[in-house]
Amino acid sequence: MSEHVLSTKMYYGIWIALMVLTVVTASVAFIDLGPFNTVVALVIATCKALLVVLFFMHVKYASEKLTKLVIVASVFWLLILLLLSLADYGTRYARHG
Amino acid sequence: MSDSPVAVEHHGPELRHHFATVEQQRDAASLGMWLFLGTEIMFFGGMFCAYLIYRLWYFNEFAAGSRSLDIRLGTINTIVLICSSLTVALGVRAAQMGKRKLLVILLVLTLIFGLAFLGIKGVEWYAKYKEHHIPGASFDASDLVRDYPQIHIDQSHEQIYFSLYFAMTGLHALHMIIGVGMFTYLLYHAAKGRYGPEYYTPVELGGLYWHFVDVVWIYLFPLLYLIDRKPLG
Numbered sequence: 001m002s003e004h005v006l007s008t009k010m011y012y013g014i015w016i017a018l019m020v021l022t023v024v025t026a027s028v029a030f031i032d033l034g035p036f037n038t039v040v041a042l043v044i045a046t047c048k049a050l051l052v053v054l055f056f057m058h059v060k061y062a063s064e065k066l067t068k069l070v071i072v073a074s075v076f077w078l079l080i081l082l083l084l085s086l087a088d089y090g091t092r093y094a095r096h097g
Numbered sequence: 098m099s100d101s102p103v104a105v106e107h108h109g110p111e112l113r114h115h116f117a118t119v120e121q122q123r124d125a126a127s128l129g130m131w132l133f134l135g136t137e138i139m140f141f142g143g144m145f146c147a148y149l150i151y152r153l154w155y156f157n158e159f160a161a162g163s164r165s166l167d168i169r170l171g172t173i174n175t176i177v178l179i180c181s182s183l184t185v186a187l188g189v190r191a192a193q194m195g196k197r198k199l200l201v202i203l204l205v206l207t208l209i210f211g212l213a214f215l216g217i218k219g220v221e222w223y224a225k226y227k228e229h230h231i232p233g234a235s236f237d238a239s240d241l242v243r244d245y246p247q248i249h250i251d252q253s254h255e256q257i258y259f260s261l262y263f264a265m266t267g268l269h270a271l272h273m274i275i276g277v278g279m280f281t282y283l284l285y286h287a288a289k290g291r292y293g294p295e296y297y298t299p300v301e302l303g304g305l306y307w308h309f310v311d312v313v314w315i316y317l318f319p320l321l322y323l324i325d326r327k328p329l330g
Contacts, residue, residue, distance in 0.1 A: 015183040029323035041319035056186040064124040074135035
């Protein structure tokens with residue numbers, strides 16, 4: 001899968017990006033963005049997860065397409081679990097306070 | 098990659114006879130690891146689903162509970178885990194290139210980061226124990242009710258937040274402990290010089306596991322620590 005040897009420069013670059021995103025997400029949490037605080041936190045988390053999966057876990061350079069299929073299918077199933085559950089619980093009744 | 102099941106050419110001892118090439122063997126091992134990680138995604142996914150539903154229902158209690166966590170230690174732990182992921186990624190690279198000494202150093206660094214994470218997590222849990230925030234008979238969140246008079250806090254709902262906090266960070270820490278065990282094994286064999294450019298599959302699969310556990314934390318950190326940190330109006 002990874003007969004591809006990446007340069008150390010690339011790994012340090014990803015590492016710096018992950019550190020910066022961590023500091024950004026922790027700082028942004030103190031600013032009032034209304035409902036967008038959660039959105040921003042999740043978008044940043046997903047960017048970090050993508051960096052780790054694509055580069056540190058070598059998925060971007062995987063020669064085996066089955067590996068990518070397994071990952072996409074797993075995430076798809078996870079989204080079915082989360083989104084359909086939320087579509088149910090989120091629309092049953094409005095709860096305030 | 099050759100599809101031929103029969104490999105006639107001579108090969109090293111690292112190639113099992115039922116694989117045609119070393120590369121095919123490596124792809125199969127990595128695919129198996131990813132299938133396992135797929136089951137892990139669903140395993141953690143159940144907890145994330147429970148978290149989302151209760152957060153939707155009891156947002157105030159979740160916000161107050163989240164504020165009571167130590168964001169400084171949480172951020173430091175995130176950074177520690179990211180550093181450990183870097184040393185793992187560099188370690189896999191060292192193994193690919195046959196740099197034994199570098200691999201050993203990087204595995205030791207990874208273990209140090211992993212144990213540091215667990216230590217800091219232990220400090221955080223102990224603080225929660227002192228505050229009576231561990232769900233159970235002695236649970237007491239009256240300090241949160243006092244600290245946040247602006248919002249209504251139901252103590253039994255507050256317990257749900259802390260139940261999920263301990264279940265999710267506890268399950269994550271259990272994975273970290275298993276990871277530390279795996280990396281101790283890798284360190285032992287790396288020191289004996291078992292891994293090189295021809296055979297580094299255990300290092301690579303251990304690395305995949307470690308990165309996966311890091312990704313879980315990447316989501317746990319904002320979901321548990323950063324729910325509602327903005328100043329209360």
